[in-house]
Every structure is written in structure tokens, then in C-alpha cells.
Amino acid sequence: xxxxxxxxxxxxxxxxxxxxxxxxxxxxxxxxxxxxxxxxxxxxxxxxxxxxxxxxxxxxxxxxxxxxxxxxxxxxxxxxxxxxxxxxxxxxxxxxxxxxxxxxxxxxxxxxxxxxxxxxxxxxxxxxxxxxxxxxxxxxxxxxxxxxxx
Numbered sequence: 001x002x003x004x005x006x007x008x009x010x011x012x013x014x015x016x017x018x019x020x021x022x023x024x025x026x027x028x029x030x031x032x033x034x035x036x037x038x039x040x041x042x043x044x045x046x047x048x049x050x051x052x053x054x055x056x057x058x059x060x061x062x063x064x065x066x067x068x069x070x071x072x073x074x075x076x077x078x079x080x081x082x083x084x085x086x087x088x089x090x091x092x093x094x095x096x097x098x099x100x101x102x103x104x105x106x107x108x109x110x111x112x113x114x115x116x117x118x119x120x121x122x123x124x125x126x127x128x129x130x131x132x133x134x135x136x137x138x139x140x141x142x143x144x145x146x147x148x149x150x
Contacts, residue, residue: 003091005099008053008066015063016053017044019080026081030110035136051075052100056088067092074105093121097145108132109139122146 008016020043024036051068058064065088068076074096079089096102105123107114115125127142 003056003088005054005092005095006057008048008055008063012063013044013048016048016055016066019063019066020076020078022081023078026084027113028108028111030108030138038134047076054092054095054100056092058083064088065092067096069096069100069102072101072103074102077105089117090121103145105143106133107141107143109141115141115143118143 017040021036021040024031024039048068051070053066053068055063055066063080064083065079066076067074067078074093077089077092077096079092093102105118107118109115109128119125122145123143124146125141126144129140129142130137132138132140
């Protein structure tokens with residue numbers, strides 16, 4: 001199934017946040033409810049404007065997966081849980097590497113599926129932070145694409 005990568009309109013930000021939330025609830029079991037509620041408005045009002053956004057849509061035109069990139073860093077990659085395991089994440093990741101020059105990604109250490117996914121796709125851990133970028137106690141693994149000329 002050939003997936004078309006599409007741009008995201010500002011009017012679709014709420015839909016993007018809905019995908020983010022359902023994805024986080026399915027994969028980030030270590031997050032507390034108040035953390036999810038803390039990040040939701042930040043993503044909607046701040047983070048989405050700070051990145052270059054791309055998505056994949058289903059046949060009905062609904063966003064089923066999206067990514068955000070800033071300065072060669074994959075800042076976000078989230079897939080609607082109903083569409084996991086269908087190569088949507090891999091398609092978006094490959095696009096981000098080939099078209100948006102992504103070489104780095106930061107991953108929650110406790111999100112073992114994501115860590116494994118990025119390792120499988122050629123990233124390696126180069127560093128670790130005890131706290132996330134908001135200062136919350138969720139360790140972050142800093143990963144970099146192997147064999148990239150910096």
C-alpha cells in the first residue's frame with residue numbers, strides 16, 4: 001500500500017493532538033495523567049508551530065500518523081494505535097531522513113518499543129539525560145543515525 005506523505009494545515013492541529021494523545025496512551029504507560037494533560041496544550045499551542053509537520057492519511061483523509069522535524073532532529077513521530085504495525089512509522093521516518101535530513105532523535109528511555117524501533121532503523125544511543133526537556137523525571141536517550149557525515 002503506497003502511502004502519500006502530506007503537509008498538515010494549522011486547522012488540523014486538534015486532529016494531530018488527538019493522534020498524539022491516543023498514541024501516547026497506547027505506548028507511554030509510564031506517563032501520569034497530569035503529564036498528558038500538561039503536554040496537550042503545549043503541543044497544540046507551541047510545539048506544532050516549532051516543527052515542520054508531515055502526515056499520512058487514511059482513505060477518508062483522516063490523519064493516522066505524523067512527524068515533526070526541527071534542525072535535523074525528529075521531534076515527534078506518533079501513529080494512531082489502530083494503525084500501528086502497518087509500516088506508517090517506518091514510512092514517515094524514512095521520509096524524514098531522506099527529505100528533511102533527519103539525523104537525530106530523542107526517545108523516552110521507558111518507551112522500549114520506540115527505542116527498539118529506532119535502533120532497528122539504524123539509530124544508535126549517543127547520550128542520555130536524566131530529565132526530559134520539561135525537567136520531568138523521564139530519562140531521554142539521545143540517538144543518532146549511524147553512518148551519517150556530520
